[in-house]
Amino acid sequence: MTHSFPPRGFQFTESDTYTFMEELGKGGHGNVFKIKNRSGRYYACKVFDSNILENESQYRKYLQESQIGINIYHEHLVSFHKSVLIRESAAADATRHPAIIMDYVNGTDLANFKKIYEFRFEKPFPRNYAALLLAKACSGLEVLHRLNIQHGDIKPGNVLISETGYPKLTDYGIATFIGDTSISNELSGTIRYLAPEQIIRVKDGGVSVDLRADIYSLGIVALELTAGLPGAMYSNPGRVLDFIVNGNDELLKHLDNVDLAPDLKFVIRSCLNRRMERRPSKVRELQNVLLHTIYGSHKGLTLEDIGDEMRRLMP
Ligand SMILES: Nc1ncnc2c1ncn2[C@@H]1O[C@H](COP(=O)(O)OP(=O)(O)OP(=O)(O)O)[C@@H](O)[C@H]1O
Ligand SMILES: [Mg+2]
Numbered sequence: 001m002t003h004s005f006p007p008r009g010f011q012f013t014e015s016d017t018y019t020f021m022e023e024l025g026k027g028g029h030g031n032v033f034k035i036k037n038r039s040g041r042y043y044a045c046k047v048f049d050s051n052i053l054e055n056e057s058q059y060r061k062y063l064q065e066s067q068i069g070i071n072i073y074h075e076h077l078v079s080f081h082k083s084v085l086i087r088e089s090a091a092a093d094a095t096r097h098p099a100i101i102m103d104y105v106n107g108t109d110l111a112n113f114k115k116i117y118e119f120r121f122e123k124p125f126p127r128n129y130a131a132l133l134l135a136k137a138c139s140g141l142e143v144l145h146r147l148n149i150q151h152g153d154i155k156p157g158n159v160l161i162s163e164t165g166y167p168k169l170t171d172y173g174i175a176t177f178i179g180d181t182s183i184s185n186e187l188s189g190t191i192r193y194l195a196p197e198q199i200i201r202v203k204d205g206g207v208s209v210d211l212r213a214d215i216y217s218l219g220i221v222a223l224e225l226t227a228g229l230p231g232a233m234y235s236n237p238g239r240v241l242d243f244i245v246n247g248n249d250e251l252l253k254h255l256d257n258v259d260l261a262p263d264l265k266f267v268i269r270s271c272l273n274r275r276m277e278r279r280p281s282k283v284r285e286l287q288n289v290l291l292h293t294i295y296g297s298h299k300g301l302t303l304e305d306i307g308d309e310m311r312r313l314m315p
Contacts, residue, residue: 018043018101027157028190029174030097034104042104043081046174050097053085059098066100068149068173076140078103078160078170102170107163107307108314110137111156114225116313129306130225131294133159133167134218136303138287140169141218145211145283149173154217155193156225165307192233193217196245196274212276218286219271219279226294227258248274261293 021034021042030048037043052062062083069080081101087094108116110133114125137159144151151158152175160168191199195216197209223229230251232243243250255269267289273279280286295301 018045020045029171030099035101042106043101044078044104045086045099045101046171047086047097047099050095052098053096062098065173066098069100069102072143072147074140074143075166076136076168077143077172078105078168100174103168105160105162105168105170107161107310109157110159110161110167110225113161113310113313114156117309120313124228125225127226127294128298128301129309130222131290132298132301132303133161133306134222134225135287135290135295137167137169138218138283138290140167141214142283142287144169144172145214148211150209150211151175151214151217152198153190153193154214154221155190156221157190161307161310163307163311165303165305165310167303191237192229192240192244193220194244195276196248197276199241199245210276212279212281215271215279215281215283215286216273216276218283219268222264222271222286222290223255223258223268226264227255227260230254248272263289264293 017038018035021036024032024034024044026032030046033045033047035043035045048062053059066080066083069077070082073079079102081103083098083100085096086099087096114130117125141151141154149172151169151172153171154169158169158171160170162168195209195213198213220229230243230247232247232250233240235243251272252269255265255272258265260268267280267286271279271286
């Protein structure tokens with residue numbers, strides 16, 4: 001992955017209507033920049049590795065898949081605006097990178113919010129925040145699933161939270177065109193949310209992966225945010241991969257021992273079933289339980305309250 005190019009040198013090949021502002025971060029799939037259009041509106045631009053352009057079938061897949069999010073609008077989804085090619089400099093032969101221009105979310109992501117909260121207050125991230133944010137993000141995922149779009153990379157880092165506290169799911173469909181490299185990208189450190197079949201597909205080929213992989217990932221996220229995951233899920237990438245493929249019994253034993261309402265344990269247990277046909281078929285099954293078991297006793301809490309807390313922590 002090319003991470004070293006200077007963002008200032010970037011040129012939009014098709015038009016020059018955007019200006020690069022700053023780098024927002026790096027992930028397993030590329031670098032994300034804040035950009036501005038001529039009217040002063042901000043967007044986020046996710047720039048991928050140039051080698052996608054070298055392999056024709058992967059590039060075709062990119063062209064197809066990167067269009068997926070372009071006509072989807074939902075309050076809990078980040079909208080994609082267009083896919084573009086950008087080059088590293090003005091030179092005609094400069095290296096080109098595929099990129100996606102999407103909504104800019106002025107806030108942070110759920111992984112970072114949780115980390116900062118726990119660091120600052122020296123206590124676990126509140127379950128009622130997690131339940132409300134996750135349940136709302138589930139309605140974004142439900143829309144994708146209705147359109148038969150697999151997200152492919154459900155994790156707290158892909159739940160962006162706006163300054164008003166609105167969770168917005170992002171990066172849907174991207175893992176599909178990036179292909180195996182994203183899944184085996186051990187540097188991203190986020191493989192712990194992958195379903196066993198996503199890993200087995202990479203290692204051995206041929207196992208089909210569908211919307212139910214998202215349901216598994218959602219189960220992992222729900223468990224992590226409400227009661228925590230086993231320590232093995234935070235060890236080195238090889239051990240994590242092995243745990244996902246071979247440690248299902250241990251994962252379920254961990255689930256049995258955590259302090260969670262029986263209804264929630266039950267639905268998370270079925271999300272984490274190795275056999276995908278035994279997982280809930282609808283996102284809503286987990287969403288309803290999150291709302292009833294955890295959020296139900298904190299009904300006064302609003303997303304705006306969470307947004308206020310987030311802004312206090314990250315001014
Ligand atoms: N649309 C956006 N608006 C504002 N910030 C964003 C946006 N998309 C990503 N970011 C921020 O940029 C950083 C990098 O995001 P990126 O998606 O590359 O990493 P990731 O989610 O950790 O990994 P992955 O590549 O697997 O999605 C994150 O801190 C994220 O919060
Ligand atoms: Mg991301």
